[in-house]
Amino acid sequence: MLLLSALALLGSACDRTGGGGPLGPLDVDHADERDNTKLVETERPYVAPVDLDLDWALANALVPADKPSELVARIRIEAPDKLDLPRPPARVVLVVDTSASMQGDAIEGAKAAAIELVDSLADDDSFSLVVFHSQAQTLMSATLIGDESRAAAKAQIAKMQAWGTTDLAGGLGLALQQLSTAPASMATPDPKTGELAQAGPGMWVSNGPDPQVLERVVLLGDGVPNDAAPIASLAQQFAARGAAITALGYGLDYDEVLLASLAEQTHGQFRFVEKPEAVAALFREQVLHIQRTVASELRLGMGLGPGITLIEVVGHTSQWNPSLGRNEVALGSMFEGQTQELIVRLQVSPHNDGATVELSDLELSFNDVYTGTGQRFERSFMSALASGNVQAIAAGRDIEIARAGAHARTDAATLQVLSLARAGQLDEAKALLAEAVSWAKDSSKTLEDDKLWTQAEKLAALEPELRSLARQARQPVVTNVGYGPVGGGQPQPFPAQPSSPAGARAVKSVHADAYNNLHN
Structure with a gap:
């Protein structure tokens, strides 16, 4: 189950499949189609170029x-x-996992965090809200943020319910649709028809992305998707338009390899969040990053x-x-x-x-x-x-750079080990883990680096948890972390076995640390 953050909002709900409501099987709230809309152009002041x-x-x-x-x-x-530069406009799509596993504190924490995200956006940013459970639905279409639309967004957020399974692929598909739709302004209805006006920022006439508008998707998910097959193609489409996905893995049951791959392919960010109250802070962090992008x-x-x-x-x-x-x-x-x-x-x-x-x-x-x-x-x-x-x-050796290199190689090996395990290549995962731990411990002695030894010990401690991650894969994973040929084996057809909460927490924590060390 998963949650994505988003760009424009519209107080109505859209059913992706045409049946059932966005909030539950009995809740039906259809969005009106907006036709005959006009384009609103905006101007931006000149500023001196930024140097990196x-x-x-x-x-x-x-x-x-x-x-x-x-x-x-x-x-x-x-x-x-x-x-202290004028910030560019942003299109934010929030994608929230509202499957049954989000019941209780999780969904309430998601609601509170989503409201904070809406309050953090600047006027004239675009916001959309997408949820996914047994199906994916748009609760608010792309809408420019203002007083009226903030209130409408919060009303839609309050209606979110946790039920059903986890159609993550459907949620990502709707998020992509929202980025391809010109946002509407609730403050400027057509005086004759009452229709909402479409606004220019974020769209070319060909429905392509505007390079001066930042496109971001924020995803919060707590589980494994019903069907992961379409997700790689969707990630490529987000990447092609420059829309970064920030993937937030909530709890201890999500697929850390899958969520991190969404962030990596789109050059977004990945975070592990265990407690509902921490989600709001991560949402605020993402809005701040958007506002300070140079x-x-x-x-x-x-x-x-x-x-x-x-x-x-x-x-x-x-x-x-x-x-x-x-x-x-x-x-x-x-x-x-x-x-x-x-x-x-x-x-x-x-x-x-x-x-x-x-x-x-x-x-x-x-x-x-x-x-x-x-x-x-x-x-x-x-x-x-x-x-x-x-x-x-x-x-002539620079010990600081040598240590940084050793830490990075151990982080990369950690991600490869977990990826192999998730793909069902358990033997290959164990072989790479043993090789990487041995290399890191030897290097820690040569480099006199106690932190590297600790890093190796944390990786070694994951060995009993690898079977809990294993699943039968469609394609074998091939590794490339510099320890020799380890990958390429065939996936093993055994089901994942449950892990203890402490073991699952260790996997999520070590994985998140390794990913963020490499993608800082």
């Missing part, structure tokens, strides 16, 4: 001259803080030098861009004061002693959400020095 800082550091500025070696780099991107569609390009091979960008997917001849990593958006760090593993071939090793050109492209002037760029160049002096190489 692009920096890098190496685990060692020296590499062996006479043999191949691996080099770890940390790439850091920082957004300026306290800019850059969107970040993409880091790496043009590798001669004799350099990219092993991996730890915990991230890199893609080869054949037209530019480089690897690229999509990073989503950034808000004021945010820092993103990437750990990159490079394979370096031998070079002449004393030679400058050209590691990689770096190019960061992004859209400045305030100016609307298109792409902006930050560039840098990474290099090291080849040395035949073993003592100098040992002395």
Whole structure:
């Protein structure tokens, strides 16, 4: 069961399938169709472009001259803080899991949090409310926020009931519909017909997204969906239009791998929340991030030098861009004061002693959400020095970067272990866990890092819980975390077995920490 946060609101309810009500099987409240609407254009003041800082550091500025070696780099991107800029308009869709497992404190906490989210939005932001249970329904269509629409939104939120199963895919489909619909203004009805006027921000005439409007979906879910098959395709559609999904996993029964994948594919955020009263704070955090967003569609390009091979960008997917001849990593958006760090593993071939090793050109492209002037760029160049002096190489190590690399690799292994287990590849999950724990403990000794040892111990403690996550999968999972070939086995056809609350809590906590360490 799951909850998504959203953009526009309209006090009426839409039934996705045409039968039954949005709140329960006997509640019927249909939304009126809005036709013959007019377009309202808005103007935004000029502001100076925003610059991001692009920096890098190496685990060692020296590499062996006479043999191949691996080099770890940390790439850091920082957004300026306290800019006091006019904020861009936002389209927020809140998607709430109202299945039966949300009964009691959970649904009441969701209602209170949703009301706080509505109160946190600025006037002229767009809000929509979607719920899903045995079917998915729109309780409020995309509506510009104002006094009238806030009251209407709260009235719809108050009607939410917990019943039925978990049609998450249907909820995501309706959220996508809401992002493709021009929001209406309850404050500007047509004087002749009484119809609500459609508003311009957020839409092109082709129904495509407006790059100057931030699209966000906030999802709150507490369970496993009825049918997960359509979700990957839906996530791709959100990503294609630049709409980030913030996925909030509530309680101890949700599929952490699935929810985190929604956030990762759309460059959103993922959070684990166990108590109903914590949901409101997370909703407020998301609205604050929206209001302070300074850059969107970040993409880091790496043009590798001669004799350099990219092993991996730890915990991230890199893609080869054949037209530019480089690897690229999509990073989503950034808000004021945010820092993103990437750990990159490079394979370096031998070079002449004393030679400058050209590691990689770096190019960061992004859209400045305030100016609307298109792409902006930050560039840098990474290099090291080849040395035949073993003592100098040992002395040149940057222990901080080396430790950061080890922590990131252990986090990535943790996510892969849980993904394998969720896919039913239990033997592969256990093998990777054992390999990763051994490597992390050995590295903790070499790096004199007690925190890394603790991280390894937490990963090791998940071994008894892996069977509780297992399910039969459609496709085997292939790992790529740098410990050798572990994945590719066939899923095992056994059902998941229940875990203890303490065990389930450990899985959710370790998973959330690992994900957020890598996607900061």
